[in-house]
Amino acid sequence: MHKINITGFDLNLLSIFVMLWETRSVTRASDRLALTQPAVSHALRRLRDAVGDDLFVNAKGGLLPTARAEALIGPVREALEKIGLALQGQEAFVPSLAVRQLNIAAGDLVEFSIVPQLVEHLGKVAPGIVVRMHPLSEGDLALAQLESGQVDAIVGSQPLKGMGVHNETLAEITIATLVWKQEKLRSRRFPLDLYLKRPHVIIQMPPRQESIVDQTLANLGLQRPVGAVVQNFMAMPIIAARTGYICNVPSRLAGAFAERFGLSAHEPPVDFSATPLYMSWHKRFEADPAHAWLMQQIRDMAQKPETGGRFSE
Structure with missing residues (x-):
């Protein structure tokens, strides 16, 4: 068997081989390739030397392919097509036909408020895409x-620092105040006196970190009583519904929590600053049409209006 050193092989010879196959003429091949006839003839000689076969022989109707050329034409065409696609970029991404995972690292807020809408949306437009959640690192x-x-995007309260990482503000998270409905509060804004009197159920904060609620109250010389400290947002409205405690939750979750647990949702008695929610991804995947499309779906779901009910009037 004739061995070819593929490392030094000139791929241009394959394009000329295909054109000779299609035209069966050095003259017509040179016209289509915008090359001189001597250049095409020289390329054919080089190709013959490389594969150890004549490839084409002269006949009355033009060049006739040899058995070796017959065996080569299919694989050569396929190889050139694949190289062309690779150099042009990836094929267009078709969401409805895609089969893959969307890996997101995020906390409870994102998992409770954004991911359900995202999963519902993808189930309609891209049913082959599975959302897999990962803990925040x-x-x-x-x-x-x-x-x-390993993860396509990280969504959290802090931008991620590092070479090649892109961050953007995904949403601004505001706070709503919940209390059980039997309190019969009718005002849209929660009364400050009750807010400072009734115990609160709060989320556990990292060491040496204070919530925006307690920071703001402290700046005003105020302090709220704490009745329970939990690690998960879902526990807050459940405890509030059983005890009459007050809880402050992201506004995106307030309506759904109020409806499910028999609570009323109100604007806080004090204006608390909104907290940015960031999405981070790595630029090495930005040219991937699938990745770009998925990042846009997360943006769209994060920017949807808050659902699940309104503030009490």
Whole structure:
């Protein structure tokens, strides 16, 4: 068998081979390729030397392919087509036909408020895409997850620092105040006196970190009583519904929590600053049409109006 050193092989010879196959003429091939006839003849000689076969022989009607050329034409055409597609970029992404996972690292807020809408939406437009949630990581581990593609996006309260990471503000998270309906509060804004008197159920904060609620109250010389500290947003309205405690939750969740647990939702008695929610991804995947499309779906769901009910009047 004739061995070919593919490392030094000139791929242009394959394009000329295909054109000779289609035209069966050095003259017509040279016209279509915008090359001189001597250049095409020289290329054919080089190709013959490389494969150890004449490939084409002269006949009355033009060039006739040899058996070796017959065997080569299919694989050569396929190889050139694949190379062309690779150089032009990836094929268009078709969401309805896609089969893959969308990996998101995020906390409870995102999982409760954005992901349900995202899963519902993808189920309609891209049913082959499965959303898989991952716990939030920090620092080098989070960077490695994005860089390797283990997660497509990280959504959290802090932008991720690192080479190649892109961050954008996904949404601004505001706060609503909930209390059981039997309190019969009719005002849209929660009364300050009750807010400072009734115990609150609050979310556990990281060490040496204070919530925006307690920071704002402290700046005003005020303090709220705490009746329970929990680790999960879902526990807050359940406890509030059983005890009459007050809880402050992201506005995106307030309506749904109020409806499900028999609570009334109100604007806080004090204006608390909105907290930005960031989405981070790695730029090595930006040219991937599927990744770009998925990032846009997360944006769209995060920017949808809050659902599940209104503030009490």
